[in-house]
Amino acid sequence: MLDEKGILFVLSGPSGVGKGTVRKDLFKQSNDLAYSISMTTREKRLGEAEGIDYFYKTNDEFEQLIADGELLEYARFVNNYYGTPRRYVEDTLRSGKDVFLEIEVQGAVQVKENFPEGVFIFLFPPSLEELKNRIVERGTESQDAVLNRLKEAENEIDMMDVYDYVVVNDDVNTAVSKIQSIIQSEHCKRERIARQYKQILKEES
Numbered sequence: 001m002l003d004e005k006g007i008l009f010v011l012s013g014p015s016g017v018g019k020g021t022v023r024k025d026l027f028k029q030s031n032d033l034a035y036s037i038s039m040t041t042r043e044k045r046l047g048e049a050e051g052i053d054y055f056y057k058t059n060d061e062f063e064q065l066i067a068d069g070e071l072l073e074y075a076r077f078v079n080n081y082y083g084t085p086r087r088y089v090e091d092t093l094r095s096g097k098d099v100f101l102e103i104e105v106q107g108a109v110q111v112k113e114n115f116p117e118g119v120f121i122f123l124f125p126p127s128l129e130e131l132k133n134r135i136v137e138r139g140t141e142s143q144d145a146v147l148n149r150l151k152e153a154e155n156e157i158d159m160m161d162v163y164d165y166v167v168v169n170d171d172v173n174t175a176v177s178k179i180q181s182i183i184q185s186e187h188c189k190r191e192r193i194a195r196q197y198k199q200i201l202k203e204e205s
């Protein structure tokens with residue numbers, strides 16, 4: 001039980017901090033992680049694709065998923081729903097593979113309630129000014145949406161204490177390599193605990 005399931009890693013942080021950028025680079029270098037593609041009611045951005053960036057749903061479809069218990073967590077973030085498919089995460093973890101979620105803070109808090117053994121990583125901006133520059137320069141949001149996302153950012157940063165690790169995304173490569181170290185060290189930690197657990201069972205039998 002202790003050593004056979006995959007580990008659930010959760011990456012959060014304010015909008016525009018670079019979660020998607022860091023996650024994509026991390027996945028270029030690792031085949032050992034499964035990315036859980038989220039459901040959302042937000043409009044598809046230019047260059048995004050169904051089943052790659054998100055599963056795009058209508059409001060009614062999303063609310064049906066909630067009613068059917070199909071979501072591990074969900075949140076309303078700046079006027080849209082976002083949620084994690086329960087079955088994919090549970091089946092993948094059960095198969096022994098690690099799962100990586102990239103979600104906002106309200107969702108991460110829900111996941112922590114169900115998976116306290118998960119590993120929660122908060123990606124932190126070098127400064128609030130740089131955070132604003134990144135969202136603005138990405139060019140995907142209206143002026144209003146940028147302001148709403150920045151307002152949310154302050155609440156999200158206030159929740160940083162809930163996380164196990166904080167990684168500053170000053171430089172993408174450095175942030176990726178810090179997350180790789182976290183993943184490696186969590187595996188070592190769990191293998192050590194599993195060995196000790198087996199040893200105790202052996203001694204008791």
Ligand SMILES: Nc1ncnc2c1ncn2[C@@H]1O[C@H](COP(=O)(O)OP(=O)(O)OP(=O)(O)O)[C@@H](O)[C@H]1O
Pocket residue numbers: 013014015016017018019020021022134135137138169170171172
């Ligand atoms: N370390 C970095 N230095 C400079 N620019 C960065 C860095 N990391 C990401 N960016 C840029 O910041 C912008 C926002 O990044 P990204 O879309 O990955 O953020 P996000 O946290 O996933 O945002 P959201 O939560 O809104 O989806 C992008 O234009 C990206 O290229």
Ligand SMILES: Nc1nc2c(ncn2[C@@H]2O[C@H](COP(=O)(O)O)[C@@H](O)[C@H]2O)c(=O)[nH]1
Pocket residue numbers: 013014015019038039042073074075077082083084102103104105106107108
């Ligand atoms: N609670 C959840 N949050 C999610 C999920 N998938 C993505 N997100 C987060 O939403 C915001 C906005 O995303 P954007 O693509 O519109 O910029 C961002 O913080 C994402 O990480 C999810 O399944 N659940």
